[in-house]
Amino acid sequence: MSAVAPIAGRRPSLVARAWNGTALPVTIVVLIIVAVWYVAAVFMNAPQEYDKAGRAGQTLTVSDLVTRTMAQERPVLPAPHQVVVELWDTTINKNITSKRSLVYHAWVTLSATLAGFAIGTVLGVGLAVFIVHNTAADRSLMPWIIASQTIPILAIAPMIIVVLYNIGLSGLLPKALISTYLSFFPVVVGMVKGLRSPDSMQLDLMRTWNASAAQTFWKLRWPSSMPYLFTSMKVAVAISLVGAIVGELPTGAVAGLGARLLAGSYYGQTIQIWSALFMAAGLAATLVALVGVAHSMVLRRMGQAE
């Protein structure tokens, strides 16, 4: 390392940054996916149309086929614009308190996700602190924590719902706990590593100053673990959303994105399924991005511009 001050140059323009950054590659990939999707939609929905035309004694031209496969009410694979129209219709054109509004369902899932993520993060950090400071806990808890994640969540989610319902808990909390079940894991693993990341020299220094365990924790281990915390929180928030959606499936599909998925598959509403999926993906991306923003804010406060 040398004592060179950061070069104070002019910031490149927005266009230049977009061009040099990730915007262009991402756009190209999206365009390719959309193109492949359109082609796939025509091919997958075509048998239905041939069937219909055959029964009516018609022959289909190529352009007829293409337009009809993209305008089915219950297509095998809806065309992208059908999903976009459905998304627009159920978010912008519906009152958000309505049960037909996707925003309402997204909020139901999001609230369980956030509750589960918060509980999972606190639980994960707590377990990690315990494991790092206690060798018995390290040996006894870690195998169970890893084993907990080998059980398929689809198998355990109904049992959690049923058990909690029988002790009088229903609504948000059971779903949140399924999110917790998934999200605490990356936080424990990441934070155990993070809290152990100070090297022996730094720990020796603390010892030479006769620092207490609490001082070593707050002044060394905790700040050292921040990059690990945020990285595992990014994973945790995304799988919290998965947990909340899975948790909605066995409740009888009352509300939430999981309910939309389930209802959609009951009634063959593929467009509804796909729009719920996109809403879930958008939500997950937003949540991960928000954790990323929090991460860079904390890093900047710690003097480590990234």
Added chain:
Amino acid sequence: MQHQSITTGGVIAARDLSLTFQTNDGPVHALSDVNLDIGKGEFVSFIGPSGCGKTTFLRVIADLEQPTGGQILVNGMTPEEARRARAYGYVFQAASLYPWRTIEKNIALPLEIMGVSRSEQRERIARVLDLVDLAGFGKKYPWQLSGGMQQRASIARALAFDADLLLMDEPFGALDEIVRDHLNEQLLKLWDRTNKTICFVTHSIPEAVYLSTKIVVMSPRPGRVTDVIDSTLPKERPLDIRETPEFLEIAHRVREGLRAGHSYD
């Protein structure tokens, strides 16, 4: 070999000090029957090839390793008592500054741990930054400083709580020759001004001779002291003292000691 009862006058007194590590390949004798006295205000260098126990000896003084035999007193106390009394500052080979703290916050760290008041922290930080010639760099982060400056900051941190004993484990080992010369000169001035006792581990003969009032030559397998040389050089030492016959004579004796230690390998 002397076998006398420990007197409590000196800063460090070691009697038949031994430390054996149990490893999978059998015991390793890191220190074997070390006898040494270090008086107040001395600048003592420990020199020898790797595995001779020079770092281990420093770590025993610092209560970072436990001896398996013999006795050692630091300021008349056991190393553990001395550590609890914050009797020494330790400087490692790497600066080991916290990247998320500015230089002054890094220096404040031991002071925070020791419960020094804010105003006194500020006062001490200003004083030690001045001592290591880093005044004006307090608000910088470690990555904004060169390696030599970082190491000076870590020395400032070790000086901040005003321990009388400074333990330095190859503090300039990772730096280039020119920076090292400069820091050696500064360290001598600092030692002269503060009247601290310094234990300095190095593997450079010129560095050891230039800095020390006493040079402890050690050799490995088992780690032991083979020679203790009291320097005849004056306290005032410009860099070109290294070309005087006196200097070369001491350097020669150190080299002889190191060679003797190596002969029955």
